[in-house]
Amino acid sequence: MFVGGTQKEAVLEKDRNTPAEKVNVFLGSSGDHGQLSPAASYPFSMLSIGPQTYPTTHMGYDHLAKQFLGFTHNRFEGVGCLGSGGNILVKPFLGDKPDASELIKAEESAGPGYYNVGFSNQIKAAVTVYKNNGLHRYQFPAGKKGIYIDLSHVFVGRFVAEEHTATGNTVSGWIDAQTTCSAGTYRLYYAMQFRQPVSLEALNKHELIAWLDSDVQEAALEVAFSSVDVAYARAALASETLEEMSRKSASDWNQLLGRIQVKGNPEREELFYSLLYRTVQSPYVVSEEDGKYRAIDGSLQTSKNTVYNGWAIWDNYKTQLPLLSFAYPEKFQDIASSIANLYPYGKKDFATAHEPSNTVRTEHALVVLLDAHRKGYKIDFPSILDSLQAEVNRLDYTTPDKALESSYDAWALSQILKELKQDKLSEKYKQKALEYKNYWEKDFKDLTRDDVNRMSARGMYQGTIWQYRWSVPFDVEGLIELTGGEKAFLNQLDTFFNNDYHNRANEPDLQVPLLYNATSEPWKSQALMHQLAVDTVVQHYFNDNSRGIGSYIGVIYKNQPDAYIRTMDDDAGAMSAWFVLTALGIQPACVGWPVYYLNAPLFESAEIKWLNGKKFEIRVENYADKHSYIRQVTLNGVKLERNWLTHEEIMAGGELVITASDTPDKSWGIQNQFVPSLNIRK
Structure with missing residues (x-):
C-alpha cells in the first residue's frame, strides 16, 4: 500500500512482497507528468472510481491538490486531450447543502483496486472496484449529512445526455458522453444502490441528493456498470463488504501482475x-x-x-x-x-x-x-x-x-x-x-x-x-x-x-x-x-x-x-x-x-x-x-x-x-540480422 500526503511524494507504508503491494498508483498523478490517477480499478475493467480534485486536470485528480469535489467513475488513463471519462460525480457532505461543505484532503492511501482518503472535516471515504462492480463507503461525524450525485458530470464538459430512475434507495439509468478528444459518443448503463435508507431529493434534471439520517455514521453506495442495459447493471450489484471486494480485487491484480x-x-x-x-x-x-x-x-x-x-x-x-x-x-x-x-x-x-x-x-x-x-x-x-x-x-x-x-x-x-x-x-x-x-x-x-x-x-x-x-x-x-x-x-x-x-x-x-x-x-x-x-x-x-x-x-x-x-x-x-x-x-x-x-x-x-x-x-x-x-x-x-x-x-x-x-562487443549481433524489408519472404 502507498500513502501520500497533500504536498509530498507517495511514501511506503509497509514492506511489500506481492506484485500488487509493490505498485505505486500515485505514479504520474501530479501535473502534466503522465496524466494518470490513483483511481480504484480492476484489470481491463470499464469501471474505475477515482477522486475528483480542484484543480481538475486530465484525470480529474492532481496529487498536490487539497480540495476534493468528490468521486467520479470511468476514466481513460494517460491519453491527453483534456481527459476522458469522469462520469457521475458523488460527493459526501455535511450540513444543509453540498456547496457549504468543503472536502480538504488530510491523508490518503491507495493500491490496485482501492482508494482511501480522510478529510479535515472528519469525513472519511473509501472506494473499491471488482470487475464492473464498485463500492463507495463514507464515514461521517455527527450532524446533518447527505450524498450529492451529479449524473451529468464528465470531464471537460463532454456530457451529451442521460436518463435515470430514482426510487427508494436506488438510482439507475444510462449516460451518453463524448469519447476522448470528443471524436464520438459512448453509452454507459449503470445502477447505484445505497445500503441504508436514504431520502432522495431531485435538485434538477440531472442532480440529486441522498439525505441520510443525522445519526448515521457510515453510508455505503454500490455501483455497477454495463454496456448492455440497466438490467445487467442491477444484477451485477455486489453484496460484499468493502474489505471483501478489495481483497478479491487485490488477489486478481496479484495473479495478473505476477505473471x-x-x-x-x-x-x-x-x-x-x-x-x-x-x-x-x-x-x-x-x-x-x-x-x-x-x-x-x-x-x-x-x-x-x-x-x-x-x-x-x-x-x-x-x-x-x-x-x-x-x-x-x-x-x-x-x-x-x-x-x-x-x-x-x-x-x-x-x-x-x-x-x-x-x-x-x-x-x-x-x-x-x-x-x-x-x-x-x-x-x-x-x-x-x-x-x-x-x-x-x-x-x-x-x-x-x-x-x-x-x-x-x-x-x-x-x-x-x-x-x-x-x-x-x-x-x-x-x-x-x-x-x-x-x-x-x-x-x-x-x-x-x-x-x-x-x-x-x-x-x-x-x-x-x-x-x-x-x-x-x-x-x-x-x-x-x-x-x-x-x-x-x-x-x-x-x-x-x-x-x-x-x-x-x-x-x-x-x-x-x-x-x-x-x-x-x-x-x-x-x-x-x-x-x-x-x-x-x-x-x-x-x-x-x-x-x-x-x-x-x-x-x-x-x-x-x-x-x-x-x-x-x-x-x-x-x-x-x-x-x-x-x-x-x-x-x-x-x-x-x-x-x-x-x-x-x-x-x-x-x-x-x-x-x-x-x-x-x-x-x-x-x-x-x-x-x-x-x-x-x-x-x-x-x-x-x-x-x-x-x-x-x-x-x-x-x-x-x-x-x-560494461563495454560493447562490436562483433556480437551482426550475423544473421533481422532487417525489416518489403522483400522478406516468410
Missing part, C-alpha cells in the same frame, strides 16, 4: 510493477458473462468470446499490445478478435457514434491484426477483407507524417493478402506501400531546410521532420538505401541522438532507438535502451512547439507523482509498456513481424509463467547496473549470434541467458 516475476533492485521492482499495472488498465471488457455486448453501431450482440473495447491503437500498438500478446495470450486472442470485430460495424480511425465504452482511436489496427496472425492468433480475415481494403483505400497521405503512417497500413494489408494467397491484390498494395519512397524523398531526405526541427512543420501531427523520417518500420532496408547506404544511415542516426532530437515525451519516434539493430552497430541500440530507461537524458520540450524554452535533464522513468517528463502522456500504457519490455530485454523489431530485438535486461532475472504451465526464464550473467551491453546470448543452452528472438521461441518456453558487459 511476470522480476528479481533485482527492490526500488526498480516497484517501478516495474507500477508500470506493468498501467499497461493492463485497457482495453476494457464490455461483454457480460453470457456473451451479450453492444457493438459500435449500438446493436445488441452475443459472442462466445470475451469482447473488448476502449482502444488507443495509434499510440500503444508499438509496445502495449505486443507485450499483451506474449504475456497474456489467453486474453490477447479475445483482444485481437475484438479489434477484427470492429470492422463489420463501421470502424473508424477515431470513435463512432455508438461506442459501448470510452475509447480513443484505432489507426494501425491492420498492423495489429497482421502481428496477431503471425503470432498464431486466429483472425477471420476473409469475413472482413472488404472492410480492410476500404480502410486502406481511404487512407490519408496529405501530410508527410500521414504519408509514412498510411504506407505502414498499406504494407500490412499487402501482407495479409499474401497470407490469404491473393498474390495479385497483395502486389497491388505492396506497390501502394512502396510509394512511401516518393514522399520520403520529397519531405524527409533534405535535412538542411530550416523547419526540420520544428514541431508540426508542414502540417504534421506532434512531431518534427527529424522524428517522423524514421517511420518506415516495415522497410528499414529501403530506408537505409534512401539515406544513401548504411554509413550515411548510421551517421544520420548518430546525429539524431547525439543532438537530442529524439522526443521521449511522445510516440512518433518511439521505435527509433532500435534501428541500430538493423545495422553493423547493434551495440548502440543496447546502450540507448539502457540510457533511456534508467539513466540521465537530455530532453528538449518538443511538445511546446519549440526548442527554445529550455530542456529537461534527468531520469525519465521515476516512481513518484511527477513521473515522466512534463507534457509526457502515458497513452494507455504505451510508455509504461516500453519500460516493461526494455526491463525484460526484448522489444518488437517491427509490429507485423513476430520478432523481438534483444537488449541487456534491467534485472538479474525475470520469468514469464503462463497458465498452461510453461515458463520463459531470462537470466543475466555478469549483471551490474552499468552493464548495458550484450557479450553473449544462449537460448536453452545453445549459443546465439543473432540479436533477436521469435515470438514462437518465447512462447515455447525455456531459458534465455544474456551475458552483460
Whole structure:
C-alpha cells in the first residue's frame, strides 16, 4: 500500500512482497507528468472510481491538490486531450447543502483496486472496484449529512445526455458522453444502490441528493456498470463488504501482475510493477458473462468470446499490445478478435457514434491484426477483407507524417493478402506501400531546410521532420538505401541522438532507438535502451512547439507523482509498456513481424509463467547496473549470434541467458540480422 500526503511524494507504508503491494498508483498523478490517477480499478475493467480534485486536470485528480469535489467513475488513463471519462460525480457532505461543505484532503492511501482518503472535516471515504462492480463507503461525524450525485458530470464538459430512475434507495439509468478528444459518443448503463435508507431529493434534471439520517455514521453506495442495459447493471450489484471486494480485487491484480516475476533492485521492482499495472488498465471488457455486448453501431450482440473495447491503437500498438500478446495470450486472442470485430460495424480511425465504452482511436489496427496472425492468433480475415481494403483505400497521405503512417497500413494489408494467397491484390498494395519512397524523398531526405526541427512543420501531427523520417518500420532496408547506404544511415542516426532530437515525451519516434539493430552497430541500440530507461537524458520540450524554452535533464522513468517528463502522456500504457519490455530485454523489431530485438535486461532475472504451465526464464550473467551491453546470448543452452528472438521461441518456453558487459562487443549481433524489408519472404 502507498500513502501520500497533500504536498509530498507517495511514501511506503509497509514492506511489500506481492506484485500488487509493490505498485505505486500515485505514479504520474501530479501535473502534466503522465496524466494518470490513483483511481480504484480492476484489470481491463470499464469501471474505475477515482477522486475528483480542484484543480481538475486530465484525470480529474492532481496529487498536490487539497480540495476534493468528490468521486467520479470511468476514466481513460494517460491519453491527453483534456481527459476522458469522469462520469457521475458523488460527493459526501455535511450540513444543509453540498456547496457549504468543503472536502480538504488530510491523508490518503491507495493500491490496485482501492482508494482511501480522510478529510479535515472528519469525513472519511473509501472506494473499491471488482470487475464492473464498485463500492463507495463514507464515514461521517455527527450532524446533518447527505450524498450529492451529479449524473451529468464528465470531464471537460463532454456530457451529451442521460436518463435515470430514482426510487427508494436506488438510482439507475444510462449516460451518453463524448469519447476522448470528443471524436464520438459512448453509452454507459449503470445502477447505484445505497445500503441504508436514504431520502432522495431531485435538485434538477440531472442532480440529486441522498439525505441520510443525522445519526448515521457510515453510508455505503454500490455501483455497477454495463454496456448492455440497466438490467445487467442491477444484477451485477455486489453484496460484499468493502474489505471483501478489495481483497478479491487485490488477489486478481496479484495473479495478473505476477505473471511476470522480476528479481533485482527492490526500488526498480516497484517501478516495474507500477508500470506493468498501467499497461493492463485497457482495453476494457464490455461483454457480460453470457456473451451479450453492444457493438459500435449500438446493436445488441452475443459472442462466445470475451469482447473488448476502449482502444488507443495509434499510440500503444508499438509496445502495449505486443507485450499483451506474449504475456497474456489467453486474453490477447479475445483482444485481437475484438479489434477484427470492429470492422463489420463501421470502424473508424477515431470513435463512432455508438461506442459501448470510452475509447480513443484505432489507426494501425491492420498492423495489429497482421502481428496477431503471425503470432498464431486466429483472425477471420476473409469475413472482413472488404472492410480492410476500404480502410486502406481511404487512407490519408496529405501530410508527410500521414504519408509514412498510411504506407505502414498499406504494407500490412499487402501482407495479409499474401497470407490469404491473393498474390495479385497483395502486389497491388505492396506497390501502394512502396510509394512511401516518393514522399520520403520529397519531405524527409533534405535535412538542411530550416523547419526540420520544428514541431508540426508542414502540417504534421506532434512531431518534427527529424522524428517522423524514421517511420518506415516495415522497410528499414529501403530506408537505409534512401539515406544513401548504411554509413550515411548510421551517421544520420548518430546525429539524431547525439543532438537530442529524439522526443521521449511522445510516440512518433518511439521505435527509433532500435534501428541500430538493423545495422553493423547493434551495440548502440543496447546502450540507448539502457540510457533511456534508467539513466540521465537530455530532453528538449518538443511538445511546446519549440526548442527554445529550455530542456529537461534527468531520469525519465521515476516512481513518484511527477513521473515522466512534463507534457509526457502515458497513452494507455504505451510508455509504461516500453519500460516493461526494455526491463525484460526484448522489444518488437517491427509490429507485423513476430520478432523481438534483444537488449541487456534491467534485472538479474525475470520469468514469464503462463497458465498452461510453461515458463520463459531470462537470466543475466555478469549483471551490474552499468552493464548495458550484450557479450553473449544462449537460448536453452545453445549459443546465439543473432540479436533477436521469435515470438514462437518465447512462447515455447525455456531459458534465455544474456551475458552483460560494461563495454560493447562490436562483433556480437551482426550475423544473421533481422532487417525489416518489403522483400522478406516468410
